[in-house]
Amino acid sequence: MIEQSQSTPSRGVSLRLTDVDVDYGAGNVMSGFSLAVHPGEFFGLLGPSGCGKSTTLGVIAGFVEPSRGKVLLDERDVTAASPQRRGVGVVFQSYALFPHMTVTENVGYGLRVAGKPADYRQRVASLLELVRLDGKGHRLPRELSGGEQQRVAIARALAVQPELLLLDEPLSNLDARLRADMQAELRRIQREANVTTIFVTHDQEEAFGICDRVAVMNRGRIEQIGNAREIYKRPASRFVARFVGRTNHLTGEGTGDRAILVGGHRIAVPEAVAAGKSYDLFVRPEEVMLAETAGEGNSLPAKVVSIQEAGPHRYYRVETAIGVLEACRSSKADVDFGSDDVYASWLPEASTLLDAPHG
Amino acid sequence: MARRNTLARVGRIYGVLFSAFMLAPMVVVLAASFTGEGYISFPPASLSTRWYVEVLQNNTFMNALSFSLQIAAITATASGLVGVLSAVVLVKPSFPGRTFLVSLAMMPLTLPHIVLAIALLQLFGSLAIPSAPYALLMGHILITVPYVLRLTMTSLGGLDPRLELASFTLGASRSYTLRHVVLPLGLRGILAGILFAFLLSFDEITISLFTALPGKMTLPAEIFSYASQGSDPVIAAASGLMIIISAVVVIIIEWWFGLLRLILGDEPAKRGSRPAGE
Amino acid sequence: MAKAHRTSLLITHAAMLLPLLVILGFFFVLPLGIVATTSLKEEQTFPSLAQYLSIFTDGFYLEVMVRTLVIGLVTTVAALLAGYPAALLLVFSSSRWRRVFLFIIISPLFVSVIVRTYGWIVLLGPTGPIASLFPPDIRPRMLKTEGAIVIGLMHIYIPYMVLSINSAMAKIDVRLLRAAATLRASRWQIFKDIILPLSAPGVVAGSAIVFSLSMTAFSTPVLLGGARNKTMPFLIYQENLVLGDWQSGSALAIVLLAITTTVLAVVTIASSRIVNKVGG
Numbered sequence: 009m010i011e012q013s014q015s016t017p018s019r020g021v022s023l024r025l026t027d028v029d030v031d032y033g034a035g036n037v038m039s040g041f042s043l044a045v046h047p048g049e050f051f052g053l054l055g056p057s058g059c060g061k062s063t064t065l066g067v068i069a070g071f072v073e074p075s076r077g078k079v080l081l082d083e084r085d086v087t088a089a090s091p092q093r094r095g096v097g098v099v100f101q102s103y104a105l106f107p108h109m110t111v112t113e114n115v116g117y118g119l120r121v122a123g124k125p126a127d128y129r130q131r132v133a134s135l136l137e138l139v140r141l142d143g144k145g146h147r148l149p150r151e152l153s154g155g156e157q158q159r160v161a162i163a164r165a166l167a168v169q170p171e172l173l174l175l176d177e178p179l180s181n182l183d184a185r186l187r188a189d190m191q192a193e194l195r196r197i198q199r200e201a202n203v204t205t206i207f208v209t210h211d212q213e214e215a216f217g218i219c220d221r222v223a224v225m226n227r228g229r230i231e232q233i234g235n236a237r238e239i240y241k242r243p244a245s246r247f248v249a250r251f252v253g254r255t256n257h258l259t260g261e262g263t264g265d266r267a268i269l270v271g272g273h274r275i276a277v278p279e280a281v282a283a284g285k286s287y288d289l290f291v292r293p294e295e296v297m298l299a300e301t302a303g304e305g306n307s308l309p310a311k312v313v314s315i316q317e318a319g320p321h322r323y324y325r326v327e328t329a330i331g332v333l334e335a336c337r338s339s340k341a342d343v344d345f346g347s348d349d350v351y352a353s354w355l356p357e358a359s360t361l362l363d364a365p366h367g
Numbered sequence: 368m369a370r371r372n373t374l375a376r377v378g379r380i381y382g383v384l385f386s387a388f389m390l391a392p393m394v395v396v397l398a399a400s401f402t403g404e405g406y407i408s409f410p411p412a413s414l415s416t417r418w419y420v421e422v423l424q425n426n427t428f429m430n431a432l433s434f435s436l437q438i439a440a441i442t443a444t445a446s447g448l449v450g451v452l453s454a455v456v457l458v459k460p461s462f463p464g465r466t467f468l469v470s471l472a473m474m475p476l477t478l479p480h481i482v483l484a485i486a487l488l489q490l491f492g493s494l495a496i497p498s499a500p501y502a503l504l505m506g507h508i509l510i511t512v513p514y515v516l517r518l519t520m521t522s523l524g525g526l527d528p529r530l531e532l533a534s535f536t537l538g539a540s541r542s543y544t545l546r547h548v549v550l551p552l553g554l555r556g557i558l559a560g561i562l563f564a565f566l567l568s569f570d571e572i573t574i575s576l577f578t579a580l581p582g583k584m585t586l587p588a589e590i591f592s593y594a595s596q597g598s599d600p601v602i603a604a605a606s607g608l609m610i611i612i613s614a615v616v617v618i619i620i621e622w623w624f625g626l627l628r629l630i631l632g633d634e635p636a637k638r639g640s641r642p643a644g645e
Numbered sequence: 646m647a648k649a650h651r652t653s654l655l656i657t658h659a660a661m662l663l664p665l666l667v668i669l670g671f672f673f674v675l676p677l678g679i680v681a682t683t684s685l686k687e688e689q690t691f692p693s694l695a696q697y698l699s700i701f702t703d704g705f706y707l708e709v710m711v712r713t714l715v716i717g718l719v720t721t722v723a724a725l726l727a728g729y730p731a732a733l734l735l736v737f738s739s740s741r742w743r744r745v746f747l748f749i750i751i752s753p754l755f756v757s758v759i760v761r762t763y764g765w766i767v768l769l770g771p772t773g774p775i776a777s778l779f780p781p782d783i784r785p786r787m788l789k790t791e792g793a794i795v796i797g798l799m800h801i802y803i804p805y806m807v808l809s810i811n812s813a814m815a816k817i818d819v820r821l822l823r824a825a826a827t828l829r830a831s832r833w834q835i836f837k838d839i840i841l842p843l844s845a846p847g848v849v850a851g852s853a854i855v856f857s858l859s860m861t862a863f864s865t866p867v868l869l870g871g872a873r874n875k876t877m878p879f880l881i882y883q884e885n886l887v888l889g890d891w892q893s894g895s896a897l898a899i900v901l902l903a904i905t906t907t908v909l910a911v912v913t914i915a916s917s918r919i920v921n922k923v924g925g
Contacts, residue, residue: 072534098536102530108551117547168537177392236622264720374832378734385731386749392758392800395774399767402717403721405769409774444818453665456658469851475673477909479861481878482898485885486676489895494680512668570757573863573878577886587759587824594763598770605920617755621894627744628749631808 015129017170020048020084020204021171023068028077029076030063030228038228041043041077045206050198052219056251065174070094081171087167097170097203101177103161105149111136111160112145113121123363134256135163140193140202144228155186159193166201173205179214190272191217199347212252224248240292241347243360254323256296256333259364267354270330276356286364293336295358298324309332310352326352393610398598400607407598418604428605431589435569438500439587442507443565449508450515450564455514455545458523472516474644475509483509484577499580506574518563518629522556523549559624566616570609588614659679684895694831696896706880710900713876716791717860718800723847724806726854727799732810732847733840758801762865765797769869776783789871798859805858806851814840846916853912857905877901 023045032037038060045051053061063125066072067079068089079087085260086094105114116132117127136142139159149157158178165173179187195218198205209215215222216236223233224247232244243249250257260268267274268289281287297303298310310326310333317339324335333352395409403413422428453472457465466572487506491498526549534544550557575585584592586609593602620626664711664851687695731750735743753761767773769787776784787793817840863878870876875883877897884894 069532069536088650091532092538092540094536098537100529102527104527104533104554106530106533106548117534119537119544121537121539132488164533164537166472170536210465379735381730382734382738382746385727385734386746388727388800389749389753392761394764395755395767396760396764405771407770409767409777434922449664449668452661456661456672461731462658468662468665471669475669477857478673478677479857479878481861481863481881482675482677482902485881485894485898486680487672488885489891490672490681492891505668507889508668512665516665520897536664541657550906566755568869570755570759572757573710573761576864586758590759590763591868593757594766594868597761597831598766602763603767606763609760611687611758617752620921626755627742627747630754631812634877 020202022047022080023204024078024080024083024181024204025064025067025170026078026080028067028073028074028079030067030072038067038074041228041230043230043233044224045204048084048194048202048204050205050207050218050220051123053206053225054212054215054222054252055210055225057210059208059225060109061225062176063228064225065098065176065206065208067106068172069096069098069174071183075283080251081298095168095171096174097162097165097168097172098174099158099176099178101180101280103149104132105160105164107149109148110145111147111152114149114160115163115166115167122168124198125189131167137168137195139345150230152181153306155190155255158190160198162194166197166203170203173201173203173204175207178207179209179211179351187214194218204322224251226251241360243362244291246288246365249271249288249362250361254293254334254336256293258291258292258330260289261285261288262287270362275330277361278356278359279361288364289332290360290362291354291358293323293334294321294335295354296334296335297353298326298337299353300350302351305353305355305358307351307353312350326350328352337356375603378528386404396603396606397610400603402600402603405600406503409599409605411526418600421601421605421606425601428586428589428608431584431586432608433583435587437563438503439569441504442511442568443561444566444639445504445508446511446515447557447561447641450560451519451550452485454516454519455549458520469516469520473513476513480506480510480571480573484574487574488578497581499622500578502578503585506578506641507568507571510571510574511567514563514567515557515560518556518560519553522553526552535632556623559629560622562616562623563629566613566620569616570613652823678906680895680898683891686892696893697900699893699895700839706897709877709880710874712791712874713860713878713901714797714904716794716866717856719870720795720802720859721852721856723799724803725852728803728806728851729810729844729848731803732807732814734843735807735811750807752798754804758862759864761801762797762841762868765800765869769793769796788869790872791870791874793869794866794874794876797865798862799834799855801862802855802858805854809851809854810847812846813844813850817843818901849912855910859907860900860905916921 023043025041025043028038030041037251039292040065041060043064053064055061062347063072067074069362070086070093074087077087081095086143106117109117112132115135116124116128119128125131128262132145133142136145139162139265140165141156141159142153142155149160152160158181161174161178161311178194179190182190190249191214194207205214207219216239219236221233221235224231224239224307225259228248232239232248239248239252243252243255246257249255254282257274258270260270260275262268262283262285264281265275266280267276268281268287269275270289275289277287277289308328310328313325313332314328316325317325321336321341326335327335333350371643399407399409400412400418401416402408402411403415403536404411453468457469458460483506484502486638487502488498489602491502528633530548530552531544535541539547570587571585572587572591575588576591579588580586587603590602590605592611593605617626620629680826683689684696685694687693687694697757698847700710731746735750738746742848766788768775771788775787789897802915821839822835824919825839830838860876861878862876864881866876867879867882880903881894883896884890884897888894
């Protein structure tokens with residue numbers, strides 16, 4: 009493993025997509041799309057299915073040719089280069105292992121394509137060691153578990169020493185426990201192979217659990233780029249706020265100072281707002297306090313409607329004058345609010361205020 | 368309850384009768400071919416292999432058999448090449464004109480063989496080129512290419528398209544990918560198609576009869592001309608030989624690919640890599 | 646770069662398709678064109694419908710044509726009557742027996758038509774197993790009859806009928822039958838109201854295939870029917886190869902092709918209607 013990183017010093021490259029348009033004949037699926045990924049970064053593309061993340065991956069790998077714009081690897085223009093010449097490794101969602109080849113043959117495929125090198129055996133062996141599959145080289149893909157197949161796919165992609173590694177929903181075919189293990193494993197392999205990695209997923213926990221930075225995508229556009237904390241704490245758009253994590257969404261009209269009117273009730277917000285303008289206000293459930301007495305900041309009389317147990321947390325749905333709010337408490341807190349009258353409160357600074365989109 | 372049993376019994380009896388009807392001609396030919404007598408009788412009065420010895424020593428039949436095998440081998444090779452080459456292209460859903468070309472390629476299947484035979488004879492006649500054995504070969508290739516094409520297309524169409532993309536990202540060219548990934552994975556269907564083409568050509572009678580020259584006929588054509596003059600046990604033995612050769616090819620196809628799948632054209636299970644159930 | 650790549654790919658693909666296109670164009674489309682052209686010649690006159698006129702006015706030609714149509718029809722009906730219960734049996738038998746039964750139905754397809762025909766010559770022959778059931782003096786003459794042609798053709802083409810009906814039946818959702826049974830439908834009602842209408846497309850398609858194959862068969866009618874019971878393929882053979890009258894032979898071939906093509910076309914349209922009707 010140490011040899012591996014010595015023989016391949018830093019192979020991490022930067023990636024830039026500038027102003028990319030893609031159309032499949034029937035309208036643009038992507039227009040004016042730009043993205044910059046730093047060298048050596050573990051970068052996530054997160055979004056619901058159909059958001060364009062697979063198309064983005066296709067553009068980067070060379071499967072999809074943009075009708076406009078550029079794809080740059082370390083400022084080298086590869087927009088027109090075929091997938092063969094990009095130096096981009098891909099781990100596919102279902103792994104796409106060659107079913108008629110053994111693990112060794114799969115991993116060594118890229119090496120054989122270029123003409124079998126003298127150190128073929130050692131290189132395949134060290135790759136198998138990197139993904140902890142030593143001793144399973146003679147097996148066929150169908151004889152391996154899902155997690156093992158995935159590691160073969162990673163080793164196969166790394167064999168040709170790609171400058172950039174694309175992981176397309178690599179964890180979606182694994183069960184929950186294995187998924188957690190593989191997250192750590194992916195990080196370790198990425199560090200050891202030292203390759204810029206783009207991780208495509210629809211699962212926010214995966215994305216935030218592994219990636220240095222994440223781009224949240226929707227309808228062929230990037231809504232926000234940032235690390236897990238930034239995106240969670242300061243969502244940049246209504247879509248991000250609602251897609252990432254659970255949130256309470258309030259809409260109201262500006263009053264001219266630091267408050268909006270929601271259904272006739274004054275709700276304090278973190279910044280001054282224009283009078284008469286529409287605003288979205290988002291409050292994370294864990295920011296909503298429940299108490300028998302009125303709390304600091306915004307505080308509304310509430311009635312517990314239902315309780316949802318979620319392992320370490322417990323979600324309360326409470327009825328208030330401005331609608332149903334969700335509050336999250338630790339399961340350790342042994343307070344049982346039952347159906348008593350309570351107060352739901354939150355600090356204005358803990359909420360996120362956005363201009364409401366038009367229409 | 369009683370009615371249900373009656374129905375089941377009627378069904379069973381019909382199944383047995385129908386099966387007997389389907390197999391009768393072959394059974395009778397095989398039984399008659401092992402007669403020890405000098406005339407056709409069923410059941411044979413005595414058993415012997417003398418008529419097989421006779422056929423194997425008969426120059427006419429042996430020349431015809433070797434000619435048939437040659438024609439079938441050339442047909443299978445040519446159909447295999449043409450069918451696989453075009454299937455590789457036509458299997459791509461995005462290929463322009465794909466539907467039209469596939470249905471054009473399938474059209475010889477709906478053309479009566481007798482019409483195809485005289486059409487080919489007239490073509491060679493108007494070109495003033497000797498038709499034998501080219502008219503025969505072209506006829507056989509035309510009627511077998513559709514099968515190779517279809518079986519190859521189903522085999523390749525069932526592959527996960529990401530296997531090709533994976534190969535590309537590992538630096539493999541289109542032709543390297545074709546040779547090392549696509550064709551090996553489609554091999555079963557391709558070989559089944561080629562074997563079937565061999566058998567179809569070997570069994571074919573109408574085009575063979577029309578385009579053959581006296582003294583240079585295929586085995587089915589030779590059996591036809593003998594049979595039209597009377598029924599001699601030597602024809603039964605020659606027919607028995609054909610059944611045996613067909614059976615060998617059929618067994619290979621069954622073992623290698625599955626006869627039912629070949630005829631019924633079931634979609635082969637997707638053979639792309641899949642995560643093992645955990 | 647990308648454009649050049651795509652152009653070279655297109656050229657490669659065209660080259661790979663070339664053999665197929667050459668074969669289809671030069672040995673399929675062109676020869677058929679030649680036959681059509683020849684059929685429109687009368688001595689040196691072109692175009693002329695004389696060949697077709699003489700086919701449709703000559704009593705002998707008409708007799709052969711009618712015989713061919715009748716044999717095709719009777720064979721089709723016989724194959725349908727015998728094949729439908731077999732298809733039904735296939736659907737309702739256990740999976741092990743279904744495999745065996747299917748194998749028995751399919752395997753004759755791999756044996757040469759000439760061998761199967763020869764089998765019927767033996768079976769129906771004067772010393773064959775069927776004749777030997779009768780006392781020597783009242784043995785019926787079975788070979789060289791139209792009946793022999795029908796039996797032989799039916800045996801050869803019935804697998805297509807069974808497979809075609811079976812594939813239509815296999816598409817029937819088992820839940821429909823169960824639903825009908827829970828609604829207290831009798832077996833006969835289930836058959837009449839569900840299985841029969843839903844298997845109709847298979848019946849139509851199978852009948853079309855059997856009809857056109859048995860109308861165009863050459864060796865089986867010749868061997869089992871003899872020279873007295875000529876069918877159109879025999880006539881085509883005679884005109885072209887024995888008499889060397891390619892013009893009239895071509896016209897006969899075109900007429901035969903027109904009949905089968907029309908049947909196939911009508912059936913394709915009709916069965917898509919049936920499917921729509923049943924499906925909608």
